[in-house]
Amino acid sequence: MGEFHKMHGLGNDFVIIDARLQSIEISPTRAQMIADRKFGIGCDQLILLLTSEIADVRMRIFNPDGSEVEACGNASRCVVALLNQDLNIETLGGIISGKLSGNDVEVSMGEATFGWQDIPLAFAMNTDAMPLAWDNLAAPMAVNMGNPHAVFFVDDVDAVDLRQLGPTIENDSVFPERVNVNVASIAGNEIHLNVWERGAGLTGACGTGACATAVAAIRQGKATSPVTVHQSGGTLTIDWSPGQPVIMTGSATYVFKGQADWDAFG
Numbered sequence: 268m269g270e271f272h273k274m275h276g277l278g279n280d281f282v283i284i285d286a287r288l289q290s291i292e293i294s295p296t297r298a299q300m301i302a303d304r305k306f307g308i309g310c311d312q313l314i315l316l317l318t319s320e321i322a323d324v325r326m327r328i329f330n331p332d333g334s335e336v337e338a339c340g341n342a343s344r345c346v347v348a349l350l351n352q353d354l355n356i357e358t359l360g361g362i363i364s365g366k367l368s369g370n371d372v373e374v375s376m377g378e379a380t381f382g383w384q385d386i387p388l389a390f391a392m393n394t395d396a397m398p399l400a401w402d403n404l405a406a407p408m409a410v411n412m413g414n415p416h417a418v419f420f421v422d423d424v425d426a427v428d429l430r431q432l433g434p435t436i437e438n439d440s441v442f443p444e445r446v447n448v449n450v451a452s453i454a455g456n457e458i459h460l461n462v463w464e465r466g467a468g469l470t471g472a473c474g475t476g477a478c479a480t481a482v483a484a485i486r487q488g489k490a491t492s493p494v495t496v497h498q499s500g501g502t503l504t505i506d507w508s509p510g511q512p513v514i515m516t517g518s519a520t521y522v523f524k525g526q527a528d529w530d531a532f533g
């Protein structure tokens with residue numbers, strides 16, 4: 268039997284397995300089975316903690332479709348809260364650093380990048396306003412936060428049917444590694460955001476999506492740092508200025524500790 272921790276960041280929920288304390292191998296199939304909400308434990312992302320040669324801990328991140336990805340902002344806050352200490356975390360997207368901040372957690376998510384090969388895109392184009400449209404969603408800004416994001420600004424986020432448009436954009440061949448789809452509106456310095464996550468679909472919140480969207484808004488002169496980002500699961504504060512890492516502050520919630528026979532999952 269193995270142990271896991273169920274946590275969430277603004278409703279974006281995780282199964283966190285500390286593999287430094289137990290032996291477990293994760294395949295895409297096993298990740299899918301653990302994340303499955305009907306026959307598994309259920310989560311938006313599966314998080315595996317391992318020892319690191321270059322940071323306090325290494326975090327591997329798996330979407331429910333089994334894909335392993337570079338970054339997860341909400342999970343980063345949860346890992347800092349779980350281990351209850353300021354931490355440097357090694358991820359496929361680079362090293363991020365988190366610290367406890369009152370009842371919240373503050374994470375430096377590294378620098379955003381904007382070049383078409385950084386996102387990545389399939390060919391060269393203006394990433395500040397991609398010359399493309401999907402139905403009534405047009406001219407997104409492309410931002411890489413370790414993982415790829417397309418950010419659309421609209422008048423009313425709730426008028427956009429992300430369940431229908433999200434997968435179409437996520438899987439468009441212009442995004443060779445697929446993409447997280449962010450649809451946002453801005454009022455004052457506050458952003459309202461819905462995200463169709465790559466490999467996961469609609470979630471209560473997306474930390475890297477909030478970072479990418481706040482950066483896009485500041486770059487376009489639509490907002491000034493710090494930016495408040497409201498998602499269905501709650502609110503994050505994002506601080507950023509060009510050339511600096513993106514700082515995200517928000518909650519991390521412990522739900523329960525469980526046991527599981529990992530051999531029962533593929």
Ligand SMILES: N[C@H](CCC[C@H](N)C(=O)O)C(=O)O
Nearest residue numbers: 339340341414464465474475
């Ligand atoms: N679906 C994302 C990973 C999880 C990101 C999100 N849960 C966050 O808090 O940043 C991707 O495939 O890049």
